[in-house]
Amino acid sequence: MISREGGGWRGFRGARRVPGSGRGLSLGVAVAIAIAIGVASSVSSCGDRSSATPDPADPNVLSVMAGSEVKDLEPLLPDLRKATGVTLVMHYSGTLEGAEALDTGAAADVAWFSSGRYLSLLPVAGKRVVAQDKIMLSPVILGVKQSVADRFGWRDNPNVTWKDIEAKSADGSFRFAMTNPAASNSGLTALIGVASALSGSSDSLDAGTIDTAALRSFFKGQTVTAGSSGFLADSYVAQEGTVDGLVNYESILLSLNAGGKLKDPLVLIYPKEGIVTADYPFMLLTAGKRAAYDKVVAWLRGPDVQNRIMLDTSRRPAIPGVTLDGRFPGQTLIELPYPAKLETIDRLITTYLDEIRRPASAVFVLDVSGSMGGDRLTNLQAAMRALTGTDKTLTGRFARFRAHEAVTVITFSDVVSDSRTFTIDDTDPDGPSMTEIRSYVDRLETGGGTAIYNALEAAYESVATQQAADPDRLYSIILLTDGENNQGMKDREFQADYRALPDAVRAVRVYPVLFGDASRDEMGAIATLTGGTVFDATSASLLTVFKQIRGYQ
Numbered sequence: 001m002i003s004r005e006g007g008g009w010r011g012f013r014g015a016r017r018v019p020g021s022g023r024g025l026s027l028g029v030a031v032a033i034a035i036a037i038g039v040a041s042s043v044s045s046c047g048d049r050s051s052a053t054p055d056p057a058d059p060n061v062l063s064v065m066a067g068s069e070v071k072d073l074e075p076l077l078p079d080l081r082k083a084t085g086v087t088l089v090m091h092y093s094g095t096l097e098g099a100e101a102l103d104t105g106a107a108a109d110v111a112w113f114s115s116g117r118y119l120s121l122l123p124v125a126g127k128r129v130v131a132q133d134k135i136m137l138s139p140v141i142l143g144v145k146q147s148v149a150d151r152f153g154w155r156d157n158p159n160v161t162w163k164d165i166e167a168k169s170a171d172g173s174f175r176f177a178m179t180n181p182a183a184s185n186s187g188l189t190a191l192i193g194v195a196s197a198l199s200g201s202s203d204s205l206d207a208g209t210i211d212t213a214a215l216r217s218f219f220k221g222q223t224v225t226a227g228s229s230g231f232l233a234d235s236y237v238a239q240e241g242t243v244d245g246l247v248n249y250e251s252i253l254l255s256l257n258a259g260g261k262l263k264d265p266l267v268l269i270y271p272k273e274g275i276v277t278a279d280y281p282f283m284l285l286t287a288g289k290r291a292a293y294d295k296v297v298a299w300l301r302g303p304d305v306q307n308r309i310m311l312d313t314s315r316r317p318a319i320p321g322v323t324l325d326g327r328f329p330g331q332t333l334i335e336l337p338y339p340a341k342l343e344t345i346d347r348l349i350t351t352y353l354d355e356i357r358r359p360a361s362a363v364f365v366l367d368v369s370g371s372m373g374g375d376r377l378t379n380l381q382a383a384m385r386a387l388t389g390t391d392k393t394l395t396g397r398f399a400r401f402r403a404h405e406a407v408t409v410i411t412f413s414d415v416v417s418d419s420r421t422f423t424i425d426d427t428d429p430d431g432p433s434m435t436e437i438r439s440y441v442d443r444l445e446t447g448g449g450t451a452i453y454n455a456l457e458a459a460y461e462s463v464a465t466q467q468a469a470d471p472d473r474l475y476s477i478i479l480l481t482d483g484e485n486n487q488g489m490k491d492r493e494f495q496a497d498y499r500a501l502p503d504a505v506r507a508v509r510v511y512p513v514l515f516g517d518a519s520r521d522e523m524g525a526i527a528t529l530t531g532g533t534v535f536d537a538t539s540a541s542l543l544t545v546f547k548q549i550r551g552y553q
Contacts, residue, residue, distance in 0.1 A: 054087050056107075060292050061087045065102060067113040067185060068092045068228060069249070070280060072313050076305070084295040094227070094551065095185040099125060100394040102285070109286040110293065114138070114185045114249075114278035121342040130290070132283040133297045136309050137316040139277040139333060140189040143253040143266035144245035148174070155267050158331055162197040162271045166214060169221025177224035177239075177246040179232050182349050182398035183551025186229040189276045190247045191352055192345070194218055196336040197273035204337040207347045215356045222357060225474055227551030231533060237261050238531055239507065249278060251314040254327050258314075274334035279318065349398060354427065359404035361466050361473040362553045363459045366444075367481035369413040373446040376482055376516055383542040384441045387550070389429030391543070399547040403427050406473070407437060408462050412455035413448030414487045419462060451488030452481055456510065456526070457497055464505045475508040476553045479526065480537075482516025491525070498529065506530075511549050513537050 054061040071092060081087050088110075093101065095113045102111060103125035111119055111129075120126045142165065149155040152168060168174035179187035196205045198214040224239060226232035229248055233256055236246045240263060246253075250268065257265050282300065284293045299305060306317040316328060339345050366380065389400045401407055401424045408421045420440060424433045459477045467475065485491070498506065509532035512523035520534075527534045533552075537545040 054089055056089075056109075058087075059289060060085050061089060062109045062289055062292055062296065063089050063107065064091065064110045064112050065098050065106065065108040066090050066092055066111075067095050067098065068230070069114045069185070069278075070112055073309070075312070076308070080296065080299055084292075084299050086292045086296050088296070094183055094548070095188070096182065096398070097395055097548075102128065103394075109284070109289045111283040111285060112280065114280055115189060116279075116281040116283050117338050118188070118342075118345060119283070121345070128285045130284040130287045131293065132281040133301065134279040134318040135282050135297075135300050136280045136306070136313070136318050137277055138249040138251040138280075138314075139270070139275045140186055140193060140247065141250050141253065141275055142176070142245055142247050142269040142271070143256070144174075144269055145240075145264040146267050147264050148244045149267035149269070154269060158270070159272050160269050162194055162218070162273050165221075165269075165271065166198065166218040169219070170217040172220075174221045175223045175242070175244050176221050177226070177232055177236050177243050178222055179226050179229055179248075180551045180553075181352055183227040183548070184229055184232075185278065186232075186248050186252075188345075188349070189278060191348060192338065193274070193276040193336050195348055196276075197271065205339045205348070206341065206344050210344075210348060210351060212351060212355055215352070219352070219357045223474075225357075225552065227548065231552070235531070240264065242503075242507070250316075250328075254314040258327075268329065270329070270331050270333055272334075274336040276336050276338065277333070280315075346397075353398065354403040358472055358474050359406070360402060360553050361406040361408070361463070361470075361475045362401075363408040363410065363462055363475075363477045365410045365412065365455045365459045365477060365479045367413070367450060367452075367455075367483070368411045368417065368444055368446045368448075369450045369481075369483065370447050371450075371483050371516065377444060377446055379542045380480065381441050381444065383546045385438050386543050387546060388434035388437050389427065390438075391547075395547050399550040400427065400429075401434065401437070406466065408459075408466075409437075409440065410455055410458050410462065411444065412451055412458075413446070414451055416451070416455055416458045419458060421462075421466075449487040450481060450483045450485055452479070452485040452522070452526075453491060453494035454488035455479075456494060457489065459510075460498065460501060460505060460508070463508050464502070467504055471504065474553065477508060477510045477530075477532075478513065478549055478553075479510055479523075480513040480515055480542075481518050481523075484517075484519045484522055491522075495529065509533075509552075511535060511552060513542070513545055513549070515542065 056063055077088055099119045099122055102108060103122040116132055120129060144154060154160050178190055181187035181191040195210055195215060198211050199205055199209040201209050224235055224243055226235055229252055232246060232248060233252050236243060253266055253268055256262060282297055301319050303322055306319055306322045309315055310317055386396060387399060387401055403424060405424045406421055410419045411417045422437050426433045463475050510526050510530040511532045512526050513535050514520060514523050515537045523534050535545045535549055
């Protein structure tokens with residue numbers, strides 16, 4: 001079913017904004033911009049300060065496709081290079097995004113994600129793995145506020161089960177945060193662990209043993225999502241007053257407790273049925289680089305380095321003989337079996353997105369000013385079309401609009417020109433829901449100036465209206481513009497209106513997309529004000545960036 005809102009708009013103060021003629025200022029000061037990292041916009045590190053680009057043909061240079069989770073090991077790289085003579089050139093990616101790239105032929109000597117199990121199941125990438133060694137360990141578990149754990153009787157209780165957590169989520173007494181399993185390995189690992197535990201079977205999970213009803217009951221309590229484990233941790237700190245806990249790596253939960261930012265420390269829960277552990281395998285893909293690989297693995301798995309990794313990153317050592325420090329409980333952990341088939345994992349992710357988790361409400365705020373004409377509009381239209389299911393790649397399948405999702409498209413130039421909401425009743429790419437969105441996007445035309453803050457205010461008004469009707473959705477706002485604000489309200493007016501919003505509306509984040517000639521400072525300031533993060537479409541395709549953003553929705 002498709003509902004339509006009229007093209008007119010009334011601001012928070014109840015009066016239509018009259019476009020101004022002055023150029024808007026950024027939101028005050030330059031801020032640090034958090035850039036979402038993808039394959040096409042990878043960040044590289046060579047482990048030293050040399051400006052020379054390492055030669056990939058050099059037998060002592062390893063090109064590494066890595067998950068963003070291992071970026072905290074970069075301080076070790078200069079010492080690794082000094083000790084072994086091997087340079088690691090790091091390219092960061094999301095787990096499934098990187099696995100897809102390697103499966104389609106991306107060049108890399110080594111893969112290094114928090115888990116290599118999904119990669120190993122892919123038909124092409126799995127065959128590329130020559131050798132692999134575990135570097136460090138971190139189980140994916142649950143962190144619960146101490147006050148909540150005390151109320152539930154969960155503190156110092158080794159008998160808490162996933163079913164106990166399901167019961168508290170189902171009755172509304174427990175609200176938690178977890179990453180999107182289609183974007184982040186911590187979310188995928190947690191989903192597999194929960195599904196395995198709730199299936200009631202001791203065997204490896206398969207499509208036939210997925211208990212959708214139990215999972216829906218469990219995830220009724222999920223009120224916060226994110227596309228990365230680190231962003232989830234930051235989001236939890238910002239929303240500590242409205243969330244009772246989070247599912248994440250043990251290492252991140254320990255770091256949160258040690259960071260001094262929490263008002264209510266976390267009690268770490270290791271459910272009795274078992275957990276799934278990330279083991280960060282260093283996976284050799286290029287047989288000719290075996291000698292360099294062996295040197296790196298020997299150094300990383302040495303007792304001194306393993307101890308350093310444990311102290312610096314709060315991860316457990318991967319070798320015996322290194323004494324665990326006092327942060328790690330002595331509880332014996334039961335490891336749940338990982339699915340043996342790729343089809344099972346893909347089915348589980350799709351079921352989670354379409355049937356299990358809370359439905360999403362995504363507001364796309366799209367610049368259609370004159371500067372967006374030509375290739376920029378064409379790229380925007382192609383990226384939006386891809387989200388309607390026309391992108392058949394692995395990441396494309398998981399990024400499409402989900403069942404029951406509300407997709408609002410707000411277009412703007414000098415003023416807010418239109419606002420339409422589409423409800424996804426049918427996920428078939430050729431069905432009426434997806435076809436209607438493509439038809440609308442294909443008719444977009446450009447012209448006029450850029451009223452960014454008028455459009456953002458309209459987006460928050462749309463969120464407020466939708467929340468009043470359905471407060472249980474996962475709400476988000478995506479802002480795409482190729483320029484700076486030069487029409488309508490100024491940044492200071494938007495700030496004042498934003499800060500006056502009800503708490504639930506103000507908690508909805510804006511994810512600005514840096515596109516064309518958009519201002520880094522302005523986009524970064526909007527993200528900082530609203531708790532979002534900036535995605536960079538100047539060094540990656542807009543389609544890649546839109547698929548990354550979907551992990552946060």
